[in-house]
Amino acid sequence: MGTVSIKNLDKTYPASGKNQAFRAVKSIDLEIPDGEFIVLVGPSGCGKSTTLRMVAGLEKITSGTIAIDGVIVNDLLPKDRGIAMVFQNYALYPHFSLFENMAFGLRLAKTPKAEILRRVGNAAKILGLENILERKPAALSGGQRQRVAVGRAIVRDPKVFLFDEPLSNLDAKMRVQMRSEIAKLHARLGTTMIYVTHDQIEAMTMGDRICVMKDGEIMQVADPLTLYNQPDNVFVAGFIGSPPMNLFKGNLERREGRLFFHETAEADALFVPLTGRLAKLVADHEGKPVVFGIRPENISESPYATDSTPITATVELSEPMGSETNAYFKTGSGNLIARLHTERLLAMGDSLTLHLNLAKAHLFDATTEQIIR
């Protein structure tokens, strides 16, 4: 069993010299059930790595508790916590062979020789390293090195695997391959895994659940599709998805009995008539500042069956991808990006009628940045 329970976890780096005190993690709570693959994701400096390092025992906990398997581990040494960690830069022992790299922990624990052979052999088999166990890390490619680091973690037979941006140092192709290898490893071992990354695609493709963090706080914890379709706040909405969700600041206005979203801008302001579900949701926010959000794929040239609303816009740039075209339309404060399924080339300056799928659009309170539901 490998449940992880984080309660009121707080980390403050004390002021030293010219540096001011810095509160990296702000009283977060997170429950991770046994066997879950949870991804901590967020921009750099959001506290995700610090949180992971506190779980690992490499960073002192300022306040709050971390329990693994029901046991509070705040004061336990890393080796006694039942965790194994894979580092971004592999952190292999360069003077040891691959075998010794993986066996080091077992040797320190005075494990019998036969058991070491069995466990290292088993890990090597899972990762396809059997034939190069005598080599030193310098003789390996980046992907192989990271595989050794994963092997070193497997050998420890941990309750919880910790990954600290393990794929960031690999090239794009290797990254995709290792991504699926780690996902398969999780399926095979069924062990709890906590995975830190700044890459939202990694987060979306690998996680059972994703925990989005910003400035030391948790923004939302949910499965990938919930996160994508029902973001709790502006930050999550803008962070997940590529190209990102269109977000516009503006006001809710009523004209001739109908509600409109009116972008705050000098000219070319976006003016969206609201209908259906969205209109009902925000009825009592009339006259208030809001943020309107809609994903590029929820904009099309033909009307949607329900909650569809038309606007006219001018093409500023188009990026034909073959199967679809990313079109950038001019609005008051920037661009409206639409992923259009069109077979013709769009020219700059073209004026199009676009239909917005309001059933999939979101409105956020501009002051709290929370979704209005």
Added chain:
Amino acid sequence: MKASTQERLKAAAAHTLLIGFIALILFPFLMVIAISFRRGNFALGALFPTGDDLSLEHWRYVLGIPYTETMPDGSMRTVKASTPVLQWFWNSLKVSTSASLLIILLSGTAAYAFARMQFVARETLLKSLLILQVFPMVLALVALYALLQLIGEFIPGFGLNTHPGLVLTYLGGIAIYIWMIKGYFDTIPVSIEESAKIDGATHFQAFVRILLPMSAPIFAVVFILSFISHISEYPVASVVLQTEGQWTLAVGAQSFLYEQNYLWGKFAATAVLSGLPITAMFLFCQRFLISGLTSGGVKE
């Protein structure tokens, strides 16, 4: 001028300059060797002594082998060295080696603390170490003398005129080595030791089994530098060591040069002798001076 001619001229100029520079360094060394093989005590003479000039008398003298000497009146006599040069050689070796080993031990552990641990006044201590090192140890000679005398009253083995006492004074000058080793430790990613910690290693195990093997080159460098500086150290040794039998080569060699008589030949032979262990140490330590020892462990 053709390009190839210009290239050739450039190469010729560079070579002339370099050869001149090497000669500048090499000539004094060759002269010392020549003096040690020349009959009598003459600083000047042929660079390669031949015929009557060539003599092994100085070498026999320093190695303690009886030899025949030409007296000023022309008569010959057989003499055996009255000075224990080989004893000095052994003393030098003992003092330099043990001082260097202890310096590695002390500066290595201190550097680890400075590089990897957080403690109060860490930065201040590091800087003050460097500032203290600015003052040559010779300036503290009187204090060292007094201290050793005091220590000797309680622990005679570490007092004046003892080798452990001398080594003790040498251990005071390790700030520069701490800085060197710390600089090297700083280039080794912390995550390697962190992963050792997760593997169950203690601070000490991570230091000894992971960090030390990766740091062999810097320890070899520190050992050589310390060895050289201590085998040729004169001022402190000459004050601390008072009886002839305790002297090191540097102190002993100086005794061949006194106002009334400069025994250049014996001095030169002693000097060459003290160069031998340094050379041997270089050849030995060379095997540790390999680059790329830390490569492969992490992605830079």
